[in-house]
Amino acid sequence: MTSRKPFLDALVAALAADDVVVSCLGANARWLPHMSVPVPVFALCDSMSAAVPLALGMALSRADRHVIALEGDGSLLMSPNVLATLAAARPSNLTVILWVNGHYESSGGQALPSAPVDWVALARASGIGRVTVVDEPGALAPALAAARGAEGPAVLVLPIAFDPAEEIPPYSERPEEIRARFRL
């Protein structure tokens, strides 16, 4: 199983000019300011489970942009209802990328409740028509391209290795800075 950073590198390389990235709190939100991301990024440092509905509000307001929500498995487990809301709203310009490592990485690496959640089945059962497992970084760009052309929202499920030794940078931007810089 691949670790997080190669997937994140592949994602940044695959972004298109009209993309917008919304990240849930945690490792991705901490990494992104240290990468050359060519599109607007709204990174959360709190509010677990807010990334998908935040992205939904953007997607419904800006049909000319494709909004990519980065969500973690722990965060989604807190409010899996967001998948049903997303399916009901049916925006074709929103893709959720779900990072699955079974741990609350940003709070010290605690394990999620040990229920064997089938994320693909959960997304499909919630009404998401396009759900794809992306199990290696090279497959992310074509999966994202296919998601962009989908009717309705798409969910890409990324199983990643949990690495307690990964050196994740600390949060390096204040929320007001993120808010001020975010322009669509």
Added chain:
Amino acid sequence: MTGAERIVGGLESAGVTLAASVPDTWIGKLMTTVRASKAIRAVDVAREEEAVAVACGANLAGGRGAVLVQNAGLLNCGGILAGLVELYRIPCFFIVSLRGDARDPIYYHAPKGRVTETTLVAWRLPYALLDRAGDIAGQVKRGVESAIESRGPFVLLISGEDLA
């Protein structure tokens, strides 16, 4: 013109483009009127915290979002109000049905009615009670504008009788 139509007229005149909602009996009636608006997109969500995030997303993307929920739902939203709306200073206008006050005939709402305004004060949320004898649309518009100007939340509490 009904109170519900005046409220929606106020949302429209304030430039609201999206209304995210979890219904109760009163908010459901109001959302029926929202759905008749050509200017406002109604977004049905499953939990009230989602409504806050959807409205904030609209605001960040150049639209103007509003949240229409019951007071029970507002009480669910302490975390996202602190960790999204306040932390990132995003305008977020709420219309909240004040269940359980003296005007509400349903007994089981009373515990929520007893804690709603005290919670708003404790959370330091600016709020107003809709005055149905006054300019309803104007009160709604001023609430939206207050949220925009303060880059934060504003809550307008309504009762079922305000919709008639």
